[in-house]
Amino acid sequence: MISVFGSANMDLVAYVSQAPRRGETVTGHRFRTVPGGKGANQAIAAARAGGEVAFLGAVGDDGFGAEMRATLAEAGVDVRGLRQVPGPSGVAHIVVDDDGGNAIIVVPGANATMSGPSGEDLAAIAGSQALLLQLELPMEAVVRAAQAARVSGVRVFLTPAPAQPLPAELLEAVTIIVPNEHEAAAITGLSRPDDALDALLELVGEVVITLGSEGALYGSRSGERLRVPARKVSAVDTTAAGDTFVGALAVARTEGRPVERALEFASAAASLAVQREGASTSMPKRWEIEAALT
Template sequence: MISVFGSANMDLVAYVSEAPGRGETVTGHRFRTIPGGKGANQAIAAARAGVRVAFLGAVGDDGFGAELRDTLSEAGVDVRGLRQVPGPSGIAHIVVDDAGGNSIIVVPGANGTVAGPSGDDLATIAASEALLLQLELPMAAVVAAAEAGSVAGVPVVLTPAPAQPLPDELLDAVTLIVPNEHEAAAITGATAPEAALDALLERVEEAVITLGSEGALYGSRSGERVRVPAVEVKAVDTTAAGDTFVGALAVARAERLPMADALRFASTAAALSVQREGASTSMPTRWEIEDFLT
């Protein structure tokens, strides 16, 4: 089982030919509400890729909260750790242009009320093969969950997004960090991926930097280095590509695949997701990933 301690948001998605600049108004050609949030996305991606997943987080007592819970449950995610709190659920305003690029504004809502893992959450984390974390919950809560995973001997996988300063107590508890190239540069100050990887490995045991069309780069303190090329596809919407990658990578690592194979599995899942619109609606099943690989 993989546990995900993270955010659940309702994505409010506007599709436009070209994203507006500052002070500019443009006309969109479509609008959708799609369940998302980095935590929920990773949970759904991992469940569809073939493992049991438990989600730990919070939603509001509004209609969005009920829909988020139902979406996770229908994907096969255990939602007993998803608590309901008074007030609105988290939301994300997303603008997607015709090239598949996006810009996002997140309003935390119920996610901002999460102070840390509960007693039941701690038991779930301790029983897991991996704990997935992101930064859409309060930092103190993320640190507490990471430390709980570390104390229990559970591998802790951190997606450092949205990018922000990372406290030492968080990184001390992280096993694997998975930033994209922009987040890696923001964390380390190094723009070259190899240099950024070296800098990350001074703070964590393992790191994967996703490089978009350039693939993904892995390194460990043991000296292992693996680079895999990107899977070439036509992108329609890149909103949840990173979360799909992390969820699938966690599954591959739980199944003890060699790192090169794990990265290919995760890259394939992400490539399939960008060919579809939305976040949770875009994530492939295990059969789809394996069929594409073969």
């Protein structure tokens, strides 16, 4: 079982030729709403990659909340830990340009009510092999969930996004941290991924830095170093690439795949996701990932 303690947002996605600069108005050529949020995205990615997944989070009592619950359940995610609270659900305003790049504004909504894991959440975490965390919930809640997992001997995967200072009590509970190269630079102050990897290994025992089209860099305190190249594809929308990578990586690691094989599995999943539009809608199923690896 993989538990995901995280955010659920409705993504409001506008597609444009070029993202607007400050003070500029541009005309988009399409708009869509897609269930997302880093937590929900990782839960769906892991479920589609073949994992047994429980999602622990909050949505509002609006239509977006009902739609997000239905989307998670349809993907095979256990939503008994998805609570409903009064008020609006979280939303993410996303601009995607013709090169597949994106810019995102997140408004937390119901996610901000998550002050920490409930008793039911703690039981779910304790019964898991892995806990996936991100930083779109209040930091206090993330820290408490991580500490609960550590006490229970559960492996903790942290995606440090949005990038922000990481308290020592969180890092002490994290098994593996998975930033992208920009987040790694923001955390460490080092622009070269190899240097950032060394710095992060002083904080966490295992590190994966995702490098977009350049693949991923892995290191552990045992001295193992790996660089896994990305598959060469034409990106349409990179919105959920990182979440897809983490969800698939967690599945592969909990299944006992060697690190290099697990990274290849995650990279294949992400390469499929960027060729499709949207967040949760872009994530591949297990058979697609396995086919891409052959």
